[in-house]
Amino acid sequence: MRSLLSILAAGLLLTILFSLPGESGGPWPLLPREQVITRQQPDATSDSRTRRLYQWKNSRNETIQTRFEVSEEVLEEVWSNYGLSRGMTHIRYFKKQGFIITRNILMVDYPGIYQRNLARVDDFARDLYRTGKLQGEDRILPEFLRFVQQIEYRLPPMYMRGKKIMEFFPPLICLEQGYGDCDSKVILLADLVSTLDGGRNQFAIVILNIYGKPHMLLAVKADPLVGMTAINIAGHGVFLPIETSVPGYYPGFISQMNREWLMDENTIIQLLN
Amino acid sequence: MFMESSYLNVISILLYLILIFLAVTLTVTGAMVIIARLTRRIDEKKEIVRNRNVGIALVFSSFLWAIGNLTLQSIRPIMNSWYTLYSRGFDFGRGVTFALKIIGSLLIALGFGAVAIFLSIRVLMVLHRKIDEWEEIKNGNLAVAITISVTVVVVGMFFQPVVNAVIATVLRI
Numbered sequence: 187m188r189s190l191l192s193i194l195a196a197g198l199l200l201t202i203l204f205s206l207p208g209e210s211g212g213p214w215p216l217l218p219r220e221q222v223i224t225r226q227q228p229d230a231t232s233d234s235r236t237r238r239l240y241q242w243k244n245s246r247n248e249t250i251q252t253r254f255e256v257s258e259e260v261l262e263e264v265w266s267n268y269g270l271s272r273g274m275t276h277i278r279y280f281k282k283q284g285f286i287i288t289r290n291i292l293m294v295d296y297p298g299i300y301q302r303n304l305a306r307v308d309d310f311a312r313d314l315y316r317t318g319k320l321q322g323e324d325r326i327l328p329e330f331l332r333f334v335q336q337i338e339y340r341l342p343p344m345y346m347r348g349k350k351i352m353e354f355f356p357p358l359i360c361l362e363q364g365y366g367d368c369d370s371k372v373i374l375l376a377d378l379v380s381t382l383d384g385g386r387n388q389f390a391i392v393i394l395n396i397y398g399k400p401h402m403l404l405a406v407k408a409d410p411l412v413g414m415t416a417i418n419i420a421g422h423g424v425f426l427p428i429e430t431s432v433p434g435y436y437p438g439f440i441s442q443m444n445r446e447w448l449m450d451e452n453t454i455i456q457l458l459n
Numbered sequence: 460m461f462m463e464s465s466y467l468n469v470i471s472i473l474l475y476l477i478l479i480f481l482a483v484t485l486t487v488t489g490a491m492v493i494i495a496r497l498t499r500r501i502d503e504k505k506e507i508v509r510n511r512n513v514g515i516a517l518v519f520s521s522f523l524w525a526i527g528n529l530t531l532q533s534i535r536p537i538m539n540s541w542y543t544l545y546s547r548g549f550d551f552g553r554g555v556t557f558a559l560k561i562i563g564s565l566l567i568a569l570g571f572g573a574v575a576i577f578l579s580i581r582v583l584m585v586l587h588r589k590i591d592e593w594e595e596i597k598n599g600n601l602a603v604a605i606t607i608s609v610t611v612v613v614v615g616m617f618f619q620p621v622v623n624a625v626i627a628t629v630l631r632i
Contacts, residue, residue, distance in 0.1 A: 245546060246548075328546050413535060
């Protein structure tokens with residue numbers, strides 16, 4: 187009886203260890219420990235502007251408050267240029283509405299959305315730079331990454347405002363809603379950084395197909411330092427993968443499972459700029 | 460451009476080498492201590508060197524693999540934390556805290572290795588209660604040695620993905 191109980195206890199322990207929660211493919215790092223963003227509901231005020239206060243922690247562990255503000259007209263413009271309404275089944279709508287057909291699959295036109303949102307996030311990027319007390323251009327990416335990682339990770343719906351949005355929020359919508367998933371955060375970070383550094387950092391997106399479930403990473407062109415994971419994109423140089431979904435990862439560090447899936451033949455890499 | 464500093468590169472390589480040295484030292488020491496503790500009736504050095512006992516060597520190797528794999532797993536989170544620390548700027552206090560965290564991480568990995576080994580040996584001993592495994596291995600029973608080694612390796616593999624999460628969560632590294 188004792189031996190049976192011992193085996194059961196050992197089996198239970200291993201089961202618990204094996205089923206520990208992980209984000210985007212593996213437990214390290216980090217079990218979400220920095221739930222620091224407190225979101226306020228957007229308040230459409232009389233001047234028809236939507237506001238949201240972001241409270242986040244910079245790398246010096248200081249609590250920073252950054253206000254996101256956008257007019258209803260701009261939001262309407264973003265919505266009018268993104269998402270497929272009923273009847274938009276012809277291919278000519280796809281590019282205009284932020285989609286492309288690749289390998290016979292309808293998917294979001296990430297480079298296109300990245301390009302068209304550069305100017306739109308400019309004001310917020312400057313506010314983020316100012317309120318985050320950043321010093322120097324080389325601090326932009328790590329600090330903005332910290333901010334984006336602290337935005338709540340939640341999958342956007344497939345349909346919104348009667349449009350098919352394919353579970354993706356363009357940067358302004360992501361900021362307005364206060365949450366986003368991997369691809370929404372990737373494009374948001376790329377836009378925030380690029381709008382400030384004038385495109386000096388070259389970005390690419392990496393789409394992993396983890397057991398059929400896609401996960402997106404951002405990649406920045408940079409020489410890897412020891413211990414970092416790097417991707418060599420033929421003809422374009424070496425890029426460091428960036429995990430935007432959960433806090434704790436520095437550029438060049440991704441979970442073990444993501445590292446393994448990076449080498450899979452179904453991984454898609456696409457340059458953004 | 461993001462990260463352009465040869466100074467950072469040199470320091471990081473040095474830190475990486477120190478971490479590997481610490482991990483290897485800890486692995487070998489840990490494996491020797493654990494096998495000596497588990498096999499008190501056997502002089503494992505004599506068995507391996509003089510009697511060329513493959514069974515004891517096999518079990519010792521599996522201990523080395525299990526602990527080594529877990530300690531090496533702790534290096535990546537430490538490097539991740541190092542670059543974050545470097546980019547935010549560090550003073551004496553932060554440096555000391557970081558050094559303590561490194562030691563803590565490696566000790567956690569060693570602890571997990573020890574737990575993995577004790578757990579696997581314990582399970583096997585419960586399963587084969589009437590058999591004295593160590594006596595069998597001492598007498599050259601390779602079958603028992605292989606069973607124990609593979610169990611240690613497999614349990615070590617179970618613990619592998621957990622170590623990083625525990626280090627990151629407990630030590631906030």
